[in-house]
Amino acid sequence: MSEKRTEISSVGEFGLIDRIHAHFPITNANTQKGIGDDAAILRGGDESILVSTDMLLEGVHFDLSYMPLQHLGYKAVAVNVSDIAAMNARPEQIVISLAISNRFSVEAVDALYEGIRAACTNYNIDLVGGDTSASVSGLVISITAIGRAAKEKIATRGGAKANDIICVTGDLGAAYMGLQVLEREKQVFLTNPEMQPDLERYEYLVGRQLKPEARMDIIHELADKNCMPTSMIDISDGLASELLHLSKNSGLGVKIFEEKIPIDNLTYETAIEFKLDPLTCAFNGGEDYELLFTISPADFEKLKNHPDIHFIGHMHDNANQNVMISKQQTVVPISAQGWNHFKGERIE
């Protein structure tokens, strides 16, 4: 055949999404916002309804040689909840499609659902439907989460104003370092099956990789403090990529300060041990599922003493200038590498 063949790698995931987006105009009055944020927004009476979906595939998103099925079930729910949280909304229902090969037993499926159930209980979510089918190879889990929020409370990626303060929760890069530790121990085990894995020292990092939590606690606290984020996104691909999403969607630039970026000591030390730049891990590691959001300067007082919210910079008028001020006071442009393209280079 002489038909044209373009490799997917040449356009990338975002290129593919843009191609698709352009051909699907919105026609239903009940669709308030379609593709392009953490969740779609639909009309739902007094409140709006948020819809988000994520698929996890064995061999791509998880490795069952170190990911216990219970944790996998929990994580599959948590990553979807994180998308709903990132709209400043609360999740209420999920539907799950599961494909399993005969390599898995009923007990294995029970373990997976035990994790799913623990997450549903923790986040107060109802499992309301699904689809179970055979798979010829690995395990596939696809979850769609449905959430709600009052219309005026929804935080998109695009609402920030110049001078709004950029906030990030928790710490960054730990989930990525947890993955590095797990991969190393797997290689050690494959080389010498009698070696016991040395994970205790790295417990925090491994936990961040295997059992991430969606930051619903922050969503509830923001509501309690009557603090409305002007824009918000969850950190799934890495801080750099998410900052650029906020910049693009708000039509503003971001300016952040290296010294303000929250990196846990263990993440820092382990990165050095692995000969990786800790800052790169925070910027491009991904899978942190922390929240990145902006607030009006007027709201700063409400959050300034929060132990788990860090103020890393601010929005400014020049949309083409997305920069980090390094500890040496140099101006470093922010560029996204994304999880798949992560190669561990220093970005300074």
Added chain:
Amino acid sequence: MSEKRTEISSVGEFGLIDRIHAHFPITNANTQKGIGDDAAILRGGDESILVSTDMLLEGVHFDLSYMPLQHLGYKAVAVNVSDIAAMNARPEQIVISLAISNRFSVEAVDALYEGIRAACTNYNIDLVGGDTSASVSGLVISITAIGRAAKEKIATRGGAKANDIICVTGDLGAAYMGLQVLEREKQVFLTNPEMQPDLERYEYLVGRQLKPEARMDIIHELADKNCMPTSMIDISDGLASELLHLSKNSGLGVKIFEEKIPIDNLTYETAIEFKLDPLTCAFNGGEDYELLFTISPADFEKLKNHPDIHFIGHMHDNANQNVMISKQQTVVPISAQGWNHFKGERIE
């Protein structure tokens, strides 16, 4: 390890779903109905919101050697729309998760989305979100559809009354025979690649397999005629399995008549050619995506002249007696085999 291992095949898909269902009680006030029907029902203001999900996997649900990607995209949407239709509701939005390996080009993804777009246009649906990721092996498409209906218009599987008339749309067994034809031609092609496939004669059957339509036309006509189905389900696994769902959920028995079951002439002839019982194909073939529903006898007048609705029997008080009256006036118990277990035996 001495842990217990139970094979999934020993409990089956429905056994697995029952196991899961029992451990997930509903806790949110906005969840009106969870697992156990064609779609979940959520509160949504004046109307209710319906949510349904389906996953299609290469090598399990489709074979790309005879399924063009455009048709696959169309079908993936149609099967989800069919679930929403089966609640007597209208679909409005879908989210799509797609996993693709580097075996696929950008042009292949475009072809897939062209089919998805054609279905969205035809059924008036907005694509509002999704997730695209790499796959290590085959293509996986997971779609969640969201629909709406006035609360009092929703038809579940469980609302039928004794003496309600059992209706079925279109004809049955054709999609299954289409699959048999495609599988045979594939084998011929594999044996002798110079042989041209002989599909023209079987065009209707092959079309029913490759490009099924959800019966939204029927949903709109029922509304126009002010006819409210008392229960409804779509025929995805086969007539027998769906009749038993209506029986179980309404707590009533079904009694149908062999001579009333709609089987297209070509389906009949092709089944005979393949040495299969045409009735078994209609009962257990599946993938017809026609609607099976019940109406009050008072509504019969409204539908009796409809060219594409067939009245195959009625509901009765004895929930343990699900039977077909054969052309020879013998009483045949109805048992479900489901798609996966279909072995082509005669059930008479």
